[in-house]
Amino acid sequence: xxxxxxxxxxxxxxxxxxxxxxxxxxxxxxxxxxxxxxxxxxxxxxxxxxxxxxxxxxxxxxxxxxxxxxxxxxxxxxxxxxxxxxxxxxxxxxxxxxxxxxxxxxxxxxxxxxxxxxxxxxxxxxxxxxxxxxxxxxxxxxxxxxxxxxxxxxxxxxxxxxxxxxxxxxxxxxxxxxxxxxxxxxxxxxxxxxxxx
Amino acid sequence: xxxxxxxxxxxxxxxxxxxxxxxxxxxxxxxxxxxxxxxxxxxxxxxxxxxxxxxxxxxxxxxxxxxxxxxxxxxxxxxxxxxxxxxxxxxxxxxxxxxxxxxxxxxxxxxxxxxxxxxxxxxxxxxxxxxxxxxxxxxxxxxxxxxxxxxxxxxxxxxxxxxxxxxxxxxxxxxxxxxxxxxxxxxxxx
Numbered sequence: 001x002x003x004x005x006x007x008x009x010x011x012x013x014x015x016x017x018x019x020x021x022x023x024x025x026x027x028x029x030x031x032x033x034x035x036x037x038x039x040x041x042x043x044x045x046x047x048x049x050x051x052x053x054x055x056x057x058x059x060x061x062x063x064x065x066x067x068x069x070x071x072x073x074x075x076x077x078x079x080x081x082x083x084x085x086x087x088x089x090x091x092x093x094x095x096x097x098x099x100x101x102x103x104x105x106x107x108x109x110x111x112x113x114x115x116x117x118x119x120x121x122x123x124x125x126x127x128x129x130x131x132x133x134x135x136x137x138x139x140x141x142x143x144x145x146x147x148x149x150x151x152x153x154x155x156x157x158x159x160x161x162x163x164x165x166x167x168x169x170x171x172x173x174x175x176x177x178x179x180x181x182x183x184x185x186x187x188x189x190x191x192x193x194x195x196x197x
Numbered sequence: 198x199x200x201x202x203x204x205x206x207x208x209x210x211x212x213x214x215x216x217x218x219x220x221x222x223x224x225x226x227x228x229x230x231x232x233x234x235x236x237x238x239x240x241x242x243x244x245x246x247x248x249x250x251x252x253x254x255x256x257x258x259x260x261x262x263x264x265x266x267x268x269x270x271x272x273x274x275x276x277x278x279x280x281x282x283x284x285x286x287x288x289x290x291x292x293x294x295x296x297x298x299x300x301x302x303x304x305x306x307x308x309x310x311x312x313x314x315x316x317x318x319x320x321x322x323x324x325x326x327x328x329x330x331x332x333x334x335x336x337x338x339x340x341x342x343x344x345x346x347x348x349x350x351x352x353x354x355x356x357x358x359x360x361x362x363x364x365x366x367x368x369x370x371x372x373x374x375x376x377x378x379x380x381x382x383x384x385x386x387x
Contacts, residue, residue, distance in 0.1 A: 038366050129355070
């Protein structure tokens with residue numbers, strides 16, 4: 001198989017994007033999901049929004065680090081196995097480089113007040129990015145006008161945020177509800193139920 | 198051999214850490230401290246501090262840190278590789294089936310029910326980080342009068358820039374770090 005020049009271009013964009021996102025992912029897996037949504041759905045239009053949410057659900061329920069899982073699936077979608085490998089490389093290189101350097105002099109790193117201050121304030125910026133994404137996503141759930149979905153969204157938020165129920169358990173419960181929905185309401189017309197906007 | 202021990206230890210971390218980030222910590226501790234005795238508990242808590250302060254998944258950060266300290270660059274490469282091999286195999290299979298069957302209407306119904314939950318999970322992660330940013334505390338222990346005004350200001354300005362002007366998210370994250378440090382330095386509290 002001959003790879004076209006364009007494919008290399010796509011792989012390079014994929015690598016560059018993942019590298020930049022990964023280098024800025026302070027604060028866990030869902031931060032990178034928000035960043036990926038902005039990059040791949042809104043900016044590059046490589047993925048659809050519901051696809052991004054599906055990928056998140058899958059990555060959350062499979063073992064391993066969430067950003068790595070998400071890069072495998074998104075990379076596969078964009079350019080097959082080569083895409084997966086490219087996306088993984090982009091995701092793991094920044095932490096590998098940064099931690100390798102820090103591990104050599106981590107006492108100085110940990111004690112530096114400027115770094116501590118920057119990391120503390122950066123949380124406010126990270127939270128703003130996540131809220132920006134959530135406002136769009138929640139708006140789209142409301143637009144489905146399905147009471148079931150809206151109630152599930154609120155219940156899942158209360159369960160995970162206030163009651164500390166694990167994310168995995170919530171996704172499995174919703175999988176159960178989805179299956180029940182499938183068998184209990186078979187006559188329902190489903191197309192167009194989820195947003196297309 | 199040390200380096201092979203490390204490799205297999207991190208394959209197990211990668212394989213059994215379901216549920217992301219913090220779920221992986223006890224698992225890494227089990228492998229590195231308890232089973233193989235490759236680090237002391239104190240070194241391990243240093244590792245977690247550093248892993249939390251730097252970007253990237255906690256298990257990749259740990260793999261790199263442990264690998265570097267115990268076996269240099271080859272250690273870094275093997276530990277990280279061990280950590281991602283299970284993810285790679287499992288997610289590739291899942292991706293294959295997802296893209297094969299996702300347009301089936303029954304599959305859409307089931308996936309549709311999971312999407313609102315994912316939105317809630319992302320919102321919850323955002324709320325946790327916001328509470329840490331504004332109060333340096335989890336929701337259960339928030340005291341309203343402890344609110345950090347600088348962080349609150351940065352959050353509001355950042356959200357405004359994102360919504361109104363679609364400013365690049367990476368610029369927002371890095372910019373908030375720089376802006377905050379400068380403000381705190383001027384206030385003389387660093």
